[in-house]
Amino acid sequence: MQDQPTRSDAGLYKLLLERVKPYWARLAFAMALMLIVAGTNGALAFVVKNVVNDILVKPDPVMMYMVPLAIIIIYIFKGAAGYGQNVIMQWVGQRIITEYRIALYAHLQRLSMGYYDRKPTGELMSRITNDVNMIQGSVSSVVTGVLRDVFTVFALIGVVIYRDWFLSIFALGVFPLVVIPIVKLGRRLRKISTSSQETMADVSVLLHETISGARIVKGFCREEYEAERFAKHAWRLFALRVKDVSTRALSHPLMEFLGGMAMAGIMIYGGYQIQAKAITPGDLMSFLAALMMLYEPVKKISSLNMEIQNGLAAATRVYQLLDEPVEVTDKPGAEELKPPARDIEFREVSFSYGAESEMVLKDINLTVPVGQALALVGTSGGGKTTLVNLLPRFYEVTRGAILFDGVDIRQVTLRSLRSRISIVTQQTILFNDTVRANISYGRPEATEQEIRDAAQAAYALEFIEHMPAGFDTVIGEGGVLLSGGQRQRLSIARALLADRPVLILDEATSSLDTESELYVQKALENLMRGRTTFVIAHRLSTVQKADRILVMAEGRIVEQGRHEELLAQGGAYHRLYKMQFRVDQGLEVD
Ligand SMILES: Nc1ncnc2c1ncn2[C@@H]1O[C@H](COP(=O)(O)OP(=O)(O)O)[C@@H](O)[C@H]1O
Ligand SMILES: [Mg+2]
Known part of the structure; x- marks a missing residue:
């Protein structure tokens, strides 16, 4: 379950900035618009002096029209520029998020089986949905608001200083006092945010398992237990949300209080100044207006830190996945693997x-001539599945090598290796798509006739034609609308159509009833013809027909040979045979 080491905040900023870089021209334009917005805010505070002095205190016939006109013009600019910059910045934000999402999914596709073994499906789903959404929230609000607010603050501070520099030192002196609690609250929020995302991931895992395993949950009457388990996570999320909101809510009253204190002080000092005729009432009002207008952008900038902390917490998790190394990849200069002509060798x-687990396979030496069928038998957990999973490099050998015609499979491209191998397992994996799409999954360019032929050879044509829409019938998630035997025959048709020289059958018939097994068995015989086959089987009939039988126990090959030879030895195979045969007699009719 170990994740990649987390990146530093500085490292994350750098990576996020790199994502922003391609859009610099748009951003520059948006920034120009922000300067306009900031300028209009400053201008509004500035004209308050004229409103007070030329309209309220001593009305001036010209200014009575000029000032409102100026205000209208200012608002037109403010509105247009504000709209433009908002839309552009949102566009950039959404775009970056979409790129992250696509990159995450593409990376996930490249990661090796080992990673999928370690991570629950729901958690991976949560990274692509929840965590990326979280970045979205903060990237949008950060990029949309930050510069506009910073520019506005500068414009307003300019007005404040221009009106009364002495007062402004006093008023702005309050700001540093605001910064300290904001930083502290931000840190706290970061922790809360990380916990919420972890909880969301737990919820995803639970949802995925219990929804896809609904049959078992119901079968064992565990609905209430699962509902309680879900409720526990939901309440934990509630507690975290409340903590989050109360932390955020704390910053506003704090700032308002400090702001109010500054206001009060200014009024006392300003009142004396007006009495002494040192300043006009317009000066004081303009000063106060600028100060009040400062409240909004400063509030936003302060909550910005919280948004950034949220976003960084999400980005950390996103980069843990993006940084996950792809364990199985092509070596530089890897070559194409040719179809095996001689043999496959372990x-x-x-x-x-x-690294810490014990060896599941130990010193396996094995040569399978091309075109032969090798049967693997042995007790459960003996390492049969593991052995065949090494062929397509789902996992990389720890020691030794696997060679196709003398070429180490680590020296060839994964694509060329995997396109030589078909796999049919006990657990059929079909997608929620049409029968046709499922059969042609390994060869999307196959013609209608080829798909039909494959279905026929897999003994699937008859039942497909009885389905409501024939080859266009959608078979449900994982093929739930089909019986086990039908599903297996579809996956055999898929393997037949893919037409690959090496075939792996991992207990392909063991979960079937006798009648479907008969069909599947015949379908498999069609599939095995002319292919180098590794067949893991329980049924004696399959094993007897193999060119060679390998008996595995505890990761070693303990016996090998043909059926009669092994029986005559009276060893492990003989024992297995006796056990298996009794079972088979009860189950098989041939
Ligand atoms: N993905 C995995 N991660 C860790 N251990 C595994 C994994 N798959 C199988 N094993 C272990 O490897 C051993 C061999 O398993 P397997 O190859 O599936 O045996 P068989 O197919 O002969 O029943 C077992 O002890 C099993 O617990
Ligand atoms: Mg197995």
């Missing part, structure tokens, strides 16, 4: 699933 192969 040379001194040992394998363990993790």
Whole structure:
């Protein structure tokens, strides 16, 4: 479950900035618009002096029209520029988020089986949906608001200083007092945010497992238990949300209080100044107006820190996934693998699933001539599935090598290797799509006739034609609308159509009833014809027909040979045979 080490905040900023770079021209334009918005805010505070002095205190016939006209013009500019910059910045923000989402998914597709083993599906889904949304929230609000607010603050401070520099030192002296609690609150929020995202991921895991496993939940009457488990997470999320909001809510009253104190002080000093005729009432009002207008952008800038902390917490999780190294990849200069012509060899192969786990395969030596069928038998957990999973490099050998015609499979491209191998497993994996799309998954360019032929050879044509829309019938998630035997025959048709020289059958018939097994068995025989096959089987009938049988126990090959030879030895195979045969007699009719 170990994640990649987290990046520093500075590192994350740099990466986020790199994503922004391609849009610099738009951003520059938006910034120009922000300068206009900031300028109009300053101008509004500035004209307050004229409103007070020339309209309220001593009305001036010209100014009575000029000032309102100026205000109208200022608002037109403010509105147009504000709209423009908002739309542009949102566009950039959404765009960056979409790129992140796509990059995450593409990276996820490239990650090796080992990573999928370690991470629950729901958690991975949560990274692409929740965590990226979280970045979206903060990127949008950060990029849309930050510069406009900063510019506005500068414009207003300009007005404040221009009106009365002495007063402004007093008024602006309050600001540093505001900064300290804001930084502290931001840190707290970051922690809350990380916990919420982890909880969201837990919720996703739970949802994915219990929704896709609804049959088992119902079968074992665990609905209430699962509902309680969900409620526990939901309440935890509630507690975190409340903590989050109350932390955010704290910053506003804090700032208002400090702002109010400054106001009060200014009024006392300003009142004396007006009495002494040192300043006009317009000066004081303009000063106060600028100060009040400062409140909004400063508030936004202060909550910006919180948004940034949120975004960084999300970005940390996103980059943990993006930084996850792809364990199995092409070597530089990897070549195309040719179809095997001679043999497939395991040379001194040992394998363990993790650095600390014990070896699941130990010193396997094995040569399978092209076109032969090799049967793997043995007790459960003996390492049969692990052995065949090494062929398409779902996992990389820990020691030793696997060679196709003498070429180490680590020296060739993954694509060329995997396109030589078909796999049919006990657990059929079909997608919620049409029968046709499922059969042609490994060869999307196949013609209608080829798809039909494959279905026929897989003994699937008959039931497909009985389906409501034939080859266009959608089969439900994982093929739930089909029986086990039908699903298996579809996956055999898929393997037949892909037409690859090496075939892996991992207990392809073991979950089927006798009648479907008969069909599947025949379909498999069609599929095995002319291919180098690794077949893991429980049924004696399949094993007997193999060119060679390998008996595995505890990660080692303990016996190998043909059926009669092994029986005669009276060893592990003989014991297995006796056990299996009794079972088979009860189940098989051939
Ligand atoms: N993805 C995995 N991660 C860690 N250990 C595994 C994994 N898959 C299988 N194992 C372990 O490897 C051993 C061999 O399993 P497997 O190859 O599935 O046996 P078989 O197919 O012969 O029943 C077992 O002890 C099992 O617990
Ligand atoms: Mg297995």
